[in-house]
Amino acid sequence: MSAVYKDDQEDWLTVCLKYLLFVFNFLFWVGGAAVLGVGIWTLLEKSDYSSLLASSTFAVSAYILILAGSLVVVTGFLGCCAVIREQRGCLSMYFFCLLLIFLIELVAGVLAYxxxxxxxxxxxQHLNQTMTENYAQPGKEAITLAVDRLQQDFKCCGSNNSHDWMASVYISSEAAERRVVPDSCCKTITPLCGKRDHPSNIYKVEGGCITKLEQFLADHLLVIGAVGIGVACLQLAGAVLTACFIYLLYKEEEDFGTL
Known part of the structure; x- marks a missing residue:
């Protein structure tokens, strides 16, 4: 009687774990979509500013999230098939895929942090130098576009203030046509509007563009880190559930073999 009860109990646990894994796979896909979305959004919407940064860590974190999110889509499908068929080989592969994605997302989260x-x-250390030495210079079109977008998006002028542009290679050249700041500093952009640096004409923001860009990037790094580490923890829970399911299937096969 106790053996029958034990078998029923194990069957019940197997069924419960099976449905839990189905629920997990749904959450897994949702989490994967979030990871993929954050990665793509970061690259598409914020890639312009990457050229203003000395290191590529910001972009690398986004690429890692895209890789992890793509793997989640494939692995989630594999997980559903493995759970339905109750094959230990497929489940073991699914388990190791979860651990791999867990590590990838953890790396992205830690890098962002x-x-x-x-x-x-x-x-x-680098923003003012990048802006003053590279703006409107040959071969530096990406930086020029990034600076123009930065000043217009955040309504600022110069790294620390508008006077930073006095040391600019561009402003000192004939190409500037006697501008004192780039036209992107102007509240309303018109040809040669950068000749007049009066507060009524150009943006005079306390702290300059550096404080605006720092806050902007910091907010997005926190999102990347939170999403990466949060979904990584979800995958770790899934790996534990999968390991338990594999163990129960192994026990069932072992018990069946002794009959």
């Missing part, structure tokens, strides 16, 4: 810690120092 580490870069968040040193973002302020990097911007202070």
């Amino acid at each position: 580490v870069y968040y810690q040193r973002l302020s120092e990097e911007l202070k």
